[in-house]
Amino acid sequence: MLIDHAFTINKRPLPWTKAISAGICSGIPVLVGLLAGKFEYGLMAGIGSFTYLYVFNIPYAQRAKKLFFALLGMSISVGLGTLLAPFPIASALVVGLIGAIATFIFGALRIAGPAAIFFVLGFAMATGMAIDPSLAPFRAGLVSLGGGLAWVIGMVGWLRNPYGPEIIAIKKTYQDLAHYIDSVGTNRSDETKRRLVSTFKSTEDTLSAGYAAWRSSEPYIQLILLYERANEIFVGVLDKNEMVPPQLLTAIRNIAVEELIKEPLGEIDHEINISKPSLKRIFNDSFNRSSLVLLTAIRYGVVLSIAAIVAYSFDFNRSYWITLSCAAVMSGSSIISTFHRAIQRSLGTVVGILIATIILFLHPEGIVIVIAIVILTFLTELAIVLNYAIAVLFITPNALLLAESTTPLQHAAYFTTARITDVVIGSVIGLIGTLLIGRRQASGLLSDLMVQTIRSQQQYLFLLFSKHRTGLDFKPFLERNAMKTHSNNLRLVYTTALGEMPSRKIALESFNPAIDSIEHLGYLLEACQKYADRPTLSDESLAQLLLVFETMAAAIEHRYPLSMKHVPEIQAFSKIQQEIIHLQKHIQMITAQSESIP
Incomplete structure (x- = not known):
């Protein structure tokens, strides 16, 4: 074989x-x-x-x-x-x-x-x-x-085409967005959603890599706006969780990026902020x-x-x-x-x-x-x-x-x-x-990275919805970059671990739903920080959310069965609440058999 x-x-x-x-x-x-x-x-x-x-x-x-x-x-x-x-x-x-x-x-x-x-x-x-x-x-x-x-x-x-790679990335984003919208309500929905979230991350990396503060031309700004619009459509579909009009699906599939970036910006608010971590x-x-x-x-x-x-x-x-x-x-x-x-x-x-x-x-x-x-x-x-x-x-x-x-x-x-x-x-x-030398390096790091990623999401969520966020600029936050870094490393480690021990592949595959949920939750947290009118949660709600995250992290870290905790409602961002509940369920399944945790 x-x-x-x-x-x-x-x-x-x-x-x-x-x-x-x-x-x-x-x-x-x-x-x-x-x-x-x-x-x-x-x-x-x-x-x-x-x-x-x-x-x-x-x-x-x-x-x-x-x-x-x-x-x-x-x-x-x-x-x-x-x-x-x-x-x-x-x-x-x-x-x-x-x-x-x-x-x-x-x-x-x-x-x-x-x-x-x-x-x-x-x-x-x-x-x-x-x-x-x-x-x-x-x-x-x-x-x-x-x-x-x-x-x-x-x-x-x-x-010939100075923004060719960025245009290809945007096209793929809209193609995968159309595939996801088309799959809403079917058994393909989870798979296409996971692929779309991965594409969003890849496209963001591509646009970030192509950014130079000294040459933010109109075509590049329009590509950023197209990317942000794709994000808005995705979040909107998630919130409604229902079929979208056929006309919108057709427009998404047929979007002609090359033509759109030739249009003048006109009255569009094209102020952009690109944040990427330093090499250091x-x-x-x-x-x-x-x-x-x-x-x-x-x-x-x-x-x-x-x-x-x-x-x-x-x-x-x-x-x-x-x-x-x-x-x-x-x-x-x-x-x-x-x-x-x-x-x-x-x-x-x-x-x-x-x-x-x-x-x-x-x-x-x-x-x-x-x-x-x-x-x-x-x-x-x-x-x-x-x-x-x-x-x-x-x-x-x-x-x-x-x-x-x-x-x-x-x-x-x-x-x-x-x-x-x-x-x-x-x-x-x-x-x-x-x-x-290190034949089980990746599998040995898997649980630690899951814990680190969950705790970094905990810290970022606190900053997003606490009353202390006033006047803060969230784009360059160390917490956001740390969350993204941990999430990227988690996927890399998991993929590598699957190739390390064929005898334990089935046990390791049980982690995939939880890792998918962690990635999707990270995407939702990044998306909601763009909304200045997001709610400020009470101290009691924040404390309960922090408890939920810490309970999940501790269950993986110390290898004991996870007990489900109540997840407070987050007004206008119900998908975050639902994803946290899903993540608890996935981790509960993993920790129910603690010997399966690397």
């Missing part, structure tokens, strides 16, 4: 545009080097072209920074690999540090992409080149040129002993260093392939996905190495290598959305061409055997390291 799942083909649209652009990025540096008579320089710059693989559908303001730091990290990694090549132990420690830092940053900032793998690749490939530490700045410079080209190609869409706050939240991001980064770095030490301690040919394979395998987010990666990496690489051996054994000329690199990169980007094992068929020969093209292949059988051995050893080390 696990092995079959590792080779499941995902049904996703193929990213043709990204694949073509990635192929262009990889081919141009090598072609320029070939035409200039410095083919090996072109191959070196080609390493920087991997920067384009960090392009995802995120706002261009965020994409520009992400790609810049990706090319900077790639250049530094190659420079450090060149400097430390004569010192195996130092190289092993530094490659682990690179992997840990990259994993932590990508996890803390919740950045989609291949994370540490290509930084590790750049460092490892540099250690396998001709040893000459004095070439570190030069090699890093060549990589930065290839990365700079990838940055330009990655940003070229900004000229984000990293502080992730840098604590109960953070899954930190624990995962430490595990990644430690196991990677162990793999590098093993590789350097024995007489392996081109030993850095062991480190690369270990890094790729550990890119899985859980035990199960790591196991899948190990299978996919091992079997996919065997075929990929055979492809690379055939190409190299034919002693291709420069232009043939350029074409092969372009085609392999193109196929990698198409295949990665289908299945990692298929992508590895093209990733492996592509990396081998960049690394081995300037070295004549004399013994094909030896070359193939050495590479396959390296991959198997690296994959086994990555899998064993993941199994031995």
